[in-house]
Amino acid sequence: MESKTTFIIKLVTFYCLCTLNLFNAIDIYHNDSLDDFLQDHAKKSIPKDPKAGKLYDVSLPSNFTGMEVSVVQLQSSSVWAQGANLSYFRVPPRIYPNPNVTWLDLVFSNLGNWSSYYYNMPNYTFVTPILGISAYGVRHAKGQNGQFTSTTTKLDLPLIRHPIMVRFPSVWLPRGKCVKFYSNGRTTITNMSLSHTCEVWGQGYFAIVARVPSTHHVWKLWVIGFGVGCVGFLLCGFVLFKIIRFVEKRKIQKMETESEKSEVLDTKYVGHSKMPCAFGIRTQPVLETDYFP
Incomplete structure (x- = not known):
């Protein structure tokens, strides 16, 4: 049987580990490193020899159940010529990433029931979950030892002619307000031009909201x-x-009416009034003898 001291040491260690995990979770929930957090897990989920245009599911820690993230790797030349129609996003053509890279990773996220943990809209309610799109480029460089190293850089996607189309699933309100969340905490609200769809200029996090009545x-x-x-x-x-x-x-x-049909009465005038009168008796009374005693 374990001694009391050993039991206390294990209990304190367990408490410290739980507290450390809780602090890490709170830091992820409320700081501005959401993009870095998702991109880091997306990079780990891409195989060494990925297939261009194939959407890969991103594995997240178990305490992030309800959040869905996927990543796809594309050639910059392909995005420039054809755009991309993946997940809930339709990226138009004629986009060239900045800085210039040969390959880029597009990370798509659906925050699901975690939407309200990261973002809040006073006087508004979320009609849809928050959807996000982020672009990253991988640069490979050869070091002094002859080994190749890769660095990941967040890219800018300048839109020239057409916006990115974001189509939201499971919308109970076909037309609401489109909201975009920026990394610096700023938000912009625009009208919806199409049902269940928002037109956005640039990457970020988006949702459809409805105003809450006062x-x-x-x-x-x-x-x-x-x-x-x-x-x-x-x-x-x-x-x-x-x-x-x-x-x-x-x-x-x-x-x-039924009563009148079952018994028909004759009528006679009494003075100036017409009154009902019963019919005479059919058999007249007859004395038993015509002689008086």
């Missing part, structure tokens, strides 16, 4: 709804009352 507006809508509901309830009650009265009236009329 408390005064919500209270006003609630009062209006309550009033309309009361009026509708009273109107329904009035209509139901009229229908019941109409049915009862028809029922009484039907009963009177």
